[in-house]
Amino acid sequence: MAASMLFQMRRHCSLVPCLTVAKRQYASNPPSLFSKVFLQLNQRFLEVEYLIRLGNWFKNRDVRRKNLFYDYAQKKYGVNVAAAYSILKLGGAFRFAGQTEWFCTDSKGKFSFDFVNTPDSTIEEIDLSRTLINQAGLHNLMSQRKLRSLSVQGCPEVDDWFLARLHVFSETLQELNLSHCPRITVGGLAALQHLRQLQQLDISSLPQVQSPGLVHILVEEMLPHCKVIGAEYDQGLQIQTDNREPTDADSLRHAQT
């Protein structure tokens, strides 16, 4: 540490050599291992950051893997099979149009590949609640133009950009459940205006939405034919009548007495 300080001083002024002599004893004092490591790391700032980025990359690998675009499956088996496969891979469930039974995974994440035999059936209902789907994963589902109902309840990776991509289902989507998604904000809810067929929308418990009561009203106005489930209208509004009225009444009472 001392050495680098002296180096810094030398850079700044040519008189420093005389000082250096006086301080020689410190220069010969070896810096502690800790500070040596620290100085080394300081010089390797970008590399360290790169390593940490790599760490994050590994951490997010799961999300990315689950949201891969199944290009190969689409080409080989058709778009419907690829969509079905991607849903089951994510741990979600779906129902084909004209059928009543749901395809889903068992507790170990295994599932049957029966859907491969019916490449022509399109998906009508999708339940992806509590999965890792994000806007990239939505790409696999874009082909499902008969989709009627979608639930992404409690999905940690669903954000405003996800909502902005839902417009592809604008002709068919009737039910949408977005409740408990921690990343959705008002800015994303505005994108739901394109879903003209929507009949039921659940936007309850969105922690990032401030004044949920007001947002509830605004979403209802935006989608006049849709039943919106969400916060009570007065939630998040600061209701001051409670505080103010008594004081008015008090002052009245005072005036009378």
Add this chain to the structure above:
Amino acid sequence: MFSLPKVRFTGRSYKTLSLINSHCCSFGVNSSRSFGTGRHVRKDFIQDLENQFKAFRDKAKAAMPGSDWSPIQVTRGLPPERADVVIIGGGVIGWSIAYWLKRKLMSRDSLRVVLVEKDPTYSQASTVLSAGGIRQQFSLKENIQLSLASASFMKNINEHLGVLNEDPIDLQFNHSGYLFLANEAWAHIMEESYAIQKELGAEVTLLSPAQLKERFPCVNTDGVALASLGLENEGWFDPWTLLNAFRRKAMSMGVYQCFGEVTGFRCWTQNAETTDGDLLNIKRIKYVNVQMPNSLEYQPVECAVVVNAAGASSGKIGDMLGIGHGPKTSVAAIPVPVEPRKRFVYVVHCPDGPGLECPFLIDYSGVYLRREGLGGNYITGMSPEESEEPDCSNLDVDHEFFQEKIWPRLAHRIPVFENLKVSGAWAGFYDYNSFDQNGIVGLHPLVNNMYFATGFSGHGLQHSPAVGRAVAELILDGRFKTIDMSSFDFRRILRQEPMLEKNIV
């Protein structure tokens, strides 16, 4: 670190010392006199000594490596004497370039980038005074590609600009598309642009007047022949957040920020002859003079490459280099065609206006409108006629412009706006390219180490992530790698071949 002088003193001496209130450490003064107020004085002295130790400790701490203390008095904030790249202008374009330059090279010291910004408060920078919109509804292929690339950058902004141990970035992106309205004369242009946008993968849809009425009942469709609405990757966001995110990340990657004004250059000149026999002065910048704020002191920064990202004042920078001062009829007589143009933005309040579904409306009359927050506030504005450009020496707002030009048009288009209250207004400078209203990206042919990234005329903010990457590619790789922007080169101006963008707001 420093050896403290060993201090030894007797009980008598320090009384004297503190009485004469000495600040220098001349210990060991002996005095035969002593006063009887001993205790009080002793306390004073010890406090005094403690203060001095404290000051000394601070000084020692300041001399530790990593601090900017030096034995010689230097002005704080002086730029380094040498740099590889000097970027002029710390707006969103400048910082984006700085970020991408560092991003493309993974080692901290491989490139020394200095960014010079004259105004730490950004009081006049267009970035923070803009409306913050992003759209894909352009007519030129490059502009659409730039927007798409920037939107996908913003989608993953935390992967790009997130800094360790800092809060994640929230751009406050509002996903409401732009709604362009065209009259009969414009409709075919809109259709052409639509075809290009679709081809490049932008999600846009055309609406007939009837469909428009159905989607947006508050809009009066008189005179509208066609409308186009953006479905995805369009909307508006907070420009200040984007600027700060770029800045924070670039600085964490080792870009030097320096507050000072670029006032001049020192160049090498070389004479060259064109095939027509014209004599040309080819310049190469050796030093950029950076003047410190509130002082006459300036520092020449020796550099290899200069990037002109000074926004509305980049024409002035070109002027300093003598661009445009050459002999008439030669290419050297063509100045950098970027000048400040003042644009007003008005904040209006209208409780009955459109709600969450309010798009970024752009009427063919030139008026635009977008929602601001959820409380019935909107911002609106329009570009004046070429002949009525306001004076650009200050940022004062002309309120009559709203009353006379904007309000009638706005109320015609959305009748509920007949009742409104103007609750605020501001003005900002467009970095207006008077030649063809498009960005200028690339080297200047006559100054062979100055790169331009300017002239975006009202869509620079949304293109900044992609433009930054393009300029970094140009500097480090020598050519464009992701989006080919060679048609934005300065040469089109020298050749007088404008590349007109039809959808300019």
